[in-house]
Amino acid sequence: MTRYTIFALLVASMTSATAFAQGTxxxxxxxxxxxxxxxxxxxxxxxxxxDGLKLWLxxxxxxxxxxxxxxxxxxxxxxxxxxxxxxxxTAATLYNQLITQDKVDILVSDSGSVLTSVAVPIARDHKMxxxxxxxxxxxxxxxxxxxxxxxxxxxxxxxxKPLADFITHDGPKLGIKRVAILYSTNDFTGTQANAVRKFxxxxxxxVEIVYDEGIPTETSNYTVLxxxxxxxxxxxxxxxxxxxxxxxxxxxxxxxGIKPKFLFCIYPGLETELLEKNVGGxxxxxxxxxxxxxxxxxxxxFGMPLKDYKAAWDKKYVxxxxxxGFNSVAGYTTGLVIESALAAANSLDQLELRKAxxxxxxxxxxxxxxxxxxxxxxxxxxxxxxxxLILDEHEHLxxxxxxxxxxxxxxxxxxxx
Amino acid sequence: xxxxxxxxxxxxxxxxxxxxxxxxxxxxxNFMIFIMLAQGVNVIYGFTGYLPFGYVGFFGAGAYGxxxxxxxxxxxxxxxxPVGAGAAVVxxxxxxxxxxxxxxxxxxxxxxxxxxxxxxVSNPNLESITKGPYGISLSGVFNPTLxxxxxxxxxxxxxxxxxxLRNSRFGMAxxxxxxDPISAGMAGINVVRERIIAWLLSALIxxxxxxxxxxxxxxxxxxxxxxxxxxxxxxxxxxxGGNATxxxxxxxxxxxxxxxxAVGISTPQYFQLIYGALIMGLVLFLPNGLxxxxxxxxxxxx
Numbered sequence: 011m012t013r014y015t016i017f018a019l020l021v022a023s024m025t026s027a028t029a030f031a032q033g034t035x036x037x038x039x040x041x042x043x044x045x046x047x048x049x050x051x052x053x054x055x056x057x058x059x060x061d062g063l064k065l066w067l068x069x070x071x072x073x074x075x076x077x078x079x080x081x082x083x084x085x086x087x088x089x090x091x092x093x094x095x096x097x098x099x100t101a102a103t104l105y106n107q108l109i110t111q112d113k114v115d116i117l118v119s120d121s122g123s124v125l126t127s128v129a130v131p132i133a134r135d136h137k138m139x140x141x142x143x144x145x146x147x148x149x150x151x152x153x154x155x156x157x158x159x160x161x162x163x164x165x166x167x168x169x170x171k172p173l174a175d176f177i178t179h180d181g182p183k184l185g186i187k188r189v190a191i192l193y194s195t196n197d198f199t200g201t202q203a204n205a206v207r208k209f210x211x212x213x214x215x216x217v218e219i220v221y222d223e224g225i226p227t228e229t230s231n232y233t234v235l236x237x238x239x240x241x242x243x244x245x246x247x248x249x250x251x252x253x254x255x256x257x258x259x260x261x262x263x264x265x266x267g268i269k270p271k272f273l274f275c276i277y278p279g280l281e282t283e284l285l286e287k288n289v290g291g292x293x294x295x296x297x298x299x300x301x302x303x304x305x306x307x308x309x310x311x312f313g314m315p316l317k318d319y320k321a322a323w324d325k326k327y328v329x330x331x332x333x334x335g336f337n338s339v340a341g342y343t344t345g346l347v348i349e350s351a352l353a354a355a356n357s358l359d360q361l362e363l364r365k366a367x368x369x370x371x372x373x374x375x376x377x378x379x380x381x382x383x384x385x386x387x388x389x390x391x392x393x394x395x396x397x398x399l400i401l402d403e404h405e406h407l408x409x410x411x412x413x414x415x416x417x418x419x420x421x422x423x424x425x426x427x
Numbered sequence: 428x429x430x431x432x433x434x435x436x437x438x439x440x441x442x443x444x445x446x447x448x449x450x451x452x453x454x455x456x457n458f459m460i461f462i463m464l465a466q467g468v469n470v471i472y473g474f475t476g477y478l479p480f481g482y483v484g485f486f487g488a489g490a491y492g493x494x495x496x497x498x499x500x501x502x503x504x505x506x507x508x509p510v511g512a513g514a515a516v517v518x519x520x521x522x523x524x525x526x527x528x529x530x531x532x533x534x535x536x537x538x539x540x541x542x543x544x545x546x547x548v549s550n551p552n553l554e555s556i557t558k559g560p561y562g563i564s565l566s567g568v569f570n571p572t573l574x575x576x577x578x579x580x581x582x583x584x585x586x587x588x589x590x591x592l593r594n595s596r597f598g599m600a601x602x603x604x605x606x607d608p609i610s611a612g613m614a615g616i617n618v619v620r621e622r623i624i625a626w627l628l629s630a631l632i633x634x635x636x637x638x639x640x641x642x643x644x645x646x647x648x649x650x651x652x653x654x655x656x657x658x659x660x661x662x663x664x665x666x667x668g669g670n671a672t673x674x675x676x677x678x679x680x681x682x683x684x685x686x687x688x689a690v691g692i693s694t695p696q697y698f699q700l701i702y703g704a705l706i707m708g709l710v711l712f713l714p715n716g717l718x719x720x721x722x723x724x725x726x727x728x729x
Contacts, residue, residue: 103457150646
């Protein structure tokens with residue numbers, strides 16, 4: 011009996027020693043801190059991203075947590091989220107709150123460049139890695155700041171490459187030689203305009219920019235501008251603005267009777283439902299735009315494929331007014347990158363997390379495409395192809411991808427009927 | 428001297444000590460910025476009666492003056508700061524014709540001027556100079572600790588100035604102008620000169636605050652430093668505490684900005700309701716600020 015007792019005690023002590031070694035210092039939960047904007051001008055891009063991230067987090071917690079290699083076990087996630095109401099100053103204080111008072115393990119920014127901008131120096135100051143969800147401002151990424159990585163959306167300076175490539179490669183064959191660029195003067199669309207200009211000029215394709223005008227983001231009437239554009243006789247018109255700009259522009263195009271042969275806008279692709287509601291299907295017919303990841307079934311090597319994610323979204327947010335789309339995929343992608351990083355990092359040290367995230371670059375393929383970073387942490391993968399919206403026989407808008415050719419699903423319709 | 432010991436020293440000492448016990452340094456920094464701005468509004472509105480709706484124009488000018496010195500001339504921050512503040516003072520000089528207006532007309536013209544400066548700064552055609560709408564990044568001089576220390580010095584200077592105004596003939600002259608410019612002129616006060624000096628001092632305070640803010644945050648867009656919220660907050664804080672006093676704007680910032688953050692963090696969904704109700708209550712029951720309540724209780728508030 012005594013021998014059995016000693017043996018049992020030995021086995022028990024060995025087992026517990028192993029368990030202790032595996033779980034040494036393991037936290038009871040991983041604290042993930044983020045902000046969202048339930049109101050104000052960024053609510054429409056913030057809430058889908060936040061809901062996407064929440065969906066991933068709740069799914070992981072339902073499975074017992076996320077696997078953390080540093081502790082060799084699954085650990086539940088705790089979400090600490092504050093509402094910045096689209097206010098920059100409030101966001102700054104709340105980011106600080108997350109870092110200094112809540113002491114989060116992972117810091118995730120709000121959506122968009124404006125609400126991310128204030129987090130960049132704060133995160134750097136506190137040596138916290140900023141998981142930048144969709145803040146694509148080129149200013150954020152500098153070689154001397156290792157505390158930022160961009161999850162979804164390519165950085166603004168390379169985002170429009172498919173558009174420029176299409177115009178400079180296929181454009182001349184179609185007859186596109188004169189291009190007009192009209193853009194809203196904010197970081198997001200201004201940087202895109204700079205990139206389009208640069209790509210076209212560097213291509214030496216013979217395509218000429220005949221109109222290039224920046225206008226205030228608050229612009230809501232484009233009638234005079236449209237007439238100015240028409241006077242330059244362009245073959246293609248590229249309008250780069252936020253959703254309200256695109257809505258006003260496309261309405262003015264319809265009302266004026268001006269029919270650009272090629273018309274590109276950003277938001278018909280990113281927020282199709284919103285644009286269709288405000289402009290109508292006919293106004294979006296044959297408009298060129300980015301094809302968002304929510305329209306492309308990428309072969310995901312990690313996480314749910316698009317179809318399953320959409321089903322999970324519809325189930326969870328059955329009564330929600332937040333639309334499924336490009337941004338909802340971005341929030342979920344953030345979760346997937348965090349999950350992969352925690353499974354690869356040897357500790358929760360912020361630079362170790364960065365190293366783990368960088369190790370995923372070019373290898374991680376999610377429903378958002380291939381995750382790829384440059385040396386400064388800017389996203390250069392997850393490129394949105396160029397597509398054209400076409401009204402089908404049932405009056406439904408569908409995307410026809412036209413560039414790059416290897417993912418094209420159809421031929422472009424040019425000139426726009 | 429009494430006010431220096433009773434107000435300036437404790438306030439500055441508090442902000443010097445707090446970072447070692449409270450780690451949300453940006454929040455403490457923002458408290459200092461708003462005390463400076465509320466005191467700046469106090470100088471021009473509290474003492475002379477001109478309500479500057481476009482006060483943020485000076486703040487933004489200071490921020491951009493600082494940033495452009497750093498970007499284009501690689502100036503060290505401690506040199507760029509006074510030059511940035513100088514940009515705000517030059518803007519103030521440029522706007523002196525606004526004093527031909529009074530009351531709401533002055534306020535609205537001042538607001539328009541601030542918006543015009545914002546449009547100029549964010550004009551994409553000036554990208555090579557101001558970086559246009561694409562924002563400023565000052566990662567090369569990023570040093571929050573030194574920026575915090577400098578803000579502390581600017582705060583001390585601002586409080587020192589307001590204490591001087593509260594206790595000097597110049598401050599009395601400004602208050603006389605506020606009450607009745609014609610009578611003040613008749614009494615030998617050079618109304619135009621004194622008013623312009625107050626205006627430029629007020630611009631200087633906002634310019635210094637803007638410069639040090641730009642240094643601390645280091646990445647910002649034109650809309651960030653020309654945001655009307657800075658003006659609104661500064662005016663509301665100054666009014667809440669009580670104008671033409673040293674303590675009033677400090678009380679206003681500590682209570683209202685403290686509440687703003689407490690409510691914003693704990694119950695953001697009720698934020699606007701609580702804040703709005705509080706300001707309505709203030710306007711209805713304490714139009715002269717908290718200080719008037721303290722005075723009603725027999726306390727001598729400087």
